[in-house]
Amino acid sequence: MNAPAVTRTATELLNDKLILEKPLSDTSGQRRKRGLVLNPSAAxxxxxxxxxxxxxxxxxxxxxxxxxxxxxxxxxxxxxxxxxxxxxxxxxxxxxxxxxxxxxxxxxxxxxxxxxxxxxxxxxxxxxxxxxxxxxxxxxxxxxxxxxxxxxxTGSQAHLRAVERLDINAPANNMLFVFYSQGIGASLKMQGAYIRGKDNLAGEIGHMPVTDEPIPCGCGGTGCLEALASKAALARLARQAVREFAGSSLAALSEIKGDDVLKAAADGDRLGVRLTRDAFAHLARAVAGIAVCMAPDHIVFSHSISAAGDEMFQWLCAEIRSRLSGQLRDGLSISVSTINSHISSMGAAFMGLDLAM
CATH class of the missing domain: 3.30.420.40 (ATPase, nucleotide binding domain)
Structure with missing residues (x-):
């Protein structure tokens, strides 16, 4: 954007009272400089x-x-x-x-x-x-x-905007956001561009094949990451295995959910740890594969994965890093989002503001 365009846009925003002029104290000379700030109460x-x-x-x-x-x-x-x-x-x-x-x-x-x-x-x-x-x-x-x-x-685009604003506090140049829940998805940003792909399908990593075993997935395929590593998969696998682990805390539950398995892993439950590590091993391979292709500065997981506890998350991070070359590992940040609710609606609102402003 050239200087006349910047001036014209700033004038329009000032007229709409979406931004305000603010005197700057750290200046000298006869003409006092003024800065521009967002007006929170304008709209x-x-x-x-x-x-x-x-x-x-x-x-x-x-x-x-x-x-x-x-x-x-x-x-x-x-x-x-x-x-x-x-x-x-x-x-x-x-x-x-x-x-x-x-x-x-x-x-x-x-x-x-x-x-x-x-x-x-x-x-x-x-x-x-x-x-x-x-x-x-x-x-x-x-x-x-x-x-x-x-x-x-789309949810993936909204997630990226929310994470940039609230977790990283700056526009990311190369970022991979992994949404971990009943399903698994990803949002990608490369060289400052939000990647949507054909028909907004970019980031459907839950349906990436990770095994040749004929394990059915809801998409109609078999061997998908989502069928082996999602919360829904953890719940299914726990229900199948719990009879062999009578001492597990999961055996006392009438209905086992994915979050129950993650919490059991965080508490050191033997079955919970085994199932979560198996799931996270598949997840690490998939995430590392994407990281090799896009070379991100940041990999951020949705807050829900924190239910597995810090020790299990650090194990996941180590598994991801072990599959990357030294250059890709250098400077790479892997973290859990602090946003524990409303990530989709907040990210969407941020996008709406970007368009309106």
């Missing part, structure tokens, strides 16, 4: 995530501070598309009502839709958890009912 942007069992949202002010977070649980995967939209609209209206008294101007809504997203077409292309939303013009329906500009994005 806000909304972030929204629509999922099969929850809708989450937040309000982010013009200084990129999250001022309100909300969540609504429900069986949205069992609702018709119009009912899902109505629930989302009602939720957003309640969210907007909680905006600070001096900040009622809304710049728009940035929404993360479930599954594979057609950003240009403003709709879902594919979604295994909410198949009834496939082809539905979600953004248009939300825009019509809310009377707000609506921007549709």
């Amino acid at each position: 806000h942007c909304l972030g929204l995530l629509i999922g099969p069992t929850e809708i989450e949202g937040c309000i982010v002010d013009c200084a990129y501070r999250t001022v309100v977070r909300k969540q609504l649980e429900g069986a949205f995967d069992a609702m018709k598309p119009r009912q899902v939209v109505q629930a989302a609209v009602s939720f957003v209206n309640r969210l907007r009502a909680q905006a600070p008294g001096d900040n009622k101007r809304c710049l728009g809504l940035a929404a993360v839709a479930p599954g594979l997203t057609d950003i240009a077409g403003r709709r879902c292309l594919a979604c295994s958890t909410m198949p009834h939303l496939v082809g539905v013009q979600l953004a248009d329906m939300l825009e019509k009912n809310l009377n707000l500009p609506v921007f549709l994005t």
